[in-house]
Amino acid sequence: MTAMTPALSSAAPVPAPVWSSTSLTLPPLGNLDAYISAVNRIPMLTAEEERDCARRWREQHDLEAAGRLVLSHLRLVVAISRQYLGYGLPQADLIQEGNIGLMKAVKRFDPAQGVRLVSYAVHWIKAEIHEFILRNWRMVKVATTKAQRKLFFNLRALKRDLRAGAADEDAVRERLSDAEIDVVARELKVSRDDVIEMETRLSGGDVALDPLPGDDGEDTHGPIAYLADHRHEPTAVLEARERELLASEGIERALAQLDERSRRIVTARWLQVNDDGSGGATLQELAHEYGVSAERIRQIEAAALKKLRKALEAYAA
Template structure:
C-alpha cells in the first residue's frame, strides 16, 4: 500500500483543507489518492457488511475530483460552482451508500448517475427558465438541447453557425433523438434562447410608443393590495430583524451571508464551502444549520404577523 493510501486509512479526511476558497478545495481534492479496484471493493464490502464509515470516507474522498469535473459541465446555468459541487457531493454520498461491488462495475461509473441527478435537481429548482421542465422527457430535453445544437452547427458554414435557431430538419432530428415532440423542442429552444423583453418603451423620440407595460393594469392603489404591501414592508424590515434576533450568533451569520448580503461585485454572500471552511465543519452541516435557522425565522415571522 502506498504512503498516501496509508494516510487515508488512518484519517480519510486529513487531506481535505479546513480553510481556503473554492480553488484551494479543487486543488486539494485533485491531489487525493485514488483507490485501486481491489481497495474499492474491499471498502465497499466493509461499509455494506459492517457499517464502516472510514471505508465510506475513503470511497467518497477518492471520487471528489469526479464531482468537480462533472460540476464544470453545468457552470453555464449561472449558478455558483461551489453550490453545484456541494449538490454533486450529496449525490456521491448517496451512490457510495447504495454501491454494490458484486455488480461488476466501478464506483466511478455508478456514481455519475447520482451526481448528475442531484445537480440536475438543484438547477431545476433554482433556474427560473426551467419551470416547464417537469417531466422526465422535458428534463432530458433541457439538459441536452444546448450540446446538440452545438454539434449540429459544427462543420457548417459561417452563416449557419451564427444562426441561433434550429432548422426544421434539425428540430426533427433533436425530437427523434430525445424521443420528444417537435413542439416541445421548439418551445424549449424559445425559452432557452429568448432574451428579456423591456417592459417600458426604449425610444428617445417624442412619438407615441407602446410597450408591454402599457397593457398592464395598475392595481397599486387597490385597498387589499395596499394592506398587503404595508404588511410585506413591515416583515421585510422590522420583521426580518426580529426574526434574526431569535437565532444564535452562528446561525444568524450564516443566514445573513447566504441570503441578506451582497458583495461589491454583486456576487452575493459566502458559499456553503466558504462558511464551512471558516467554522471548520462540513458544507452539509452548514446547510443543516441554515435550514434549522430558516424554520425558526419562519415561526418568528408568523407570530409577528
C-alpha cells in the same frame, strides 16, 4: 451519512493530501481552484481497497470507510460538474450538489454486484446536478416531465454540435431554424412541437414580478400589478360576504319595516325586472294602480328609500 467534503477556508498553497493509518488528512483550503487541486491529489483506491471499504460500510456502518469512498471520488464530481458550466450557475454550487449525489451513491453501493463505484456513482451525481439546475436556472421550472427534462439537457448540446463552427456563445443561443428543429426532433425522438416549446422556454428570460424603478425614480408597472388575484384576500372575502348578506337577509328585514304600500312601490320600482329585461314599474303605472298622482308616488318612494337606508345601516353595524 453526513457530508465529508473538505471545507474552504483561507487561501494557501495546497500540499498533497495523504492517507494516514486511520484516515485521510487534508490541508486547509481556500478558493475553488485550491479545492479542485486538493481533490485531484487525493489517492485513488484500488479495486480491492474499494471493495473492502464498501463491505465495511455496508456490514459495520464504518464511517471512516465511507469517507474514504467519498473522498477518493471527489475528482469525479469535479469532472462531471464541468459539463454543466454553460447554464450560468457557479461551479462551486454544481460541485456541492454533485457531492451530495456521490454520498447517496456510496450509501447504496453494493460491491457484490461486481461494478466499480465510479460507474455506479455517475448516475447519482448527474441526477443531483440536474435537479439543482432545474430548480435554479429559472425562477419558474422549464421542465417537469421526464421527456422535457431529457430535452432540456440535450437541446443545448445538440445546438452546439449543429453549429460547430459558431464563433461565440451568442451564436449558440440563436433560435433553431426549421431544418435544425427537424434534426433535433429526429435525434431525440420527440415531436417538432416539443422542440419548439422547449426552445421558446430556454430563450425566454426571467421577468421580475415586482415593479422596477424607472429612469425618473418612480416605480413602473410590473406583472404583479395585473397578475395579482385579490378575490381571496381576507378583506375582500369579508366585504363580499357582507354584500351578500345585505342583498338578501338585510334587505328582507329592511323591507319588513315598511308599510304594505311603501314596500309594494319600492319592490315594483327597484327589485323587479320585466319579461323583456327592462327595469321595474314607472311612476305613472304605480300612480294609476293606487289612484294618486305620480308626484305622490315619488314622495312615498323617497321616504321609503330613506327608511330602508337607515335600516340597512343599522343591520350592517
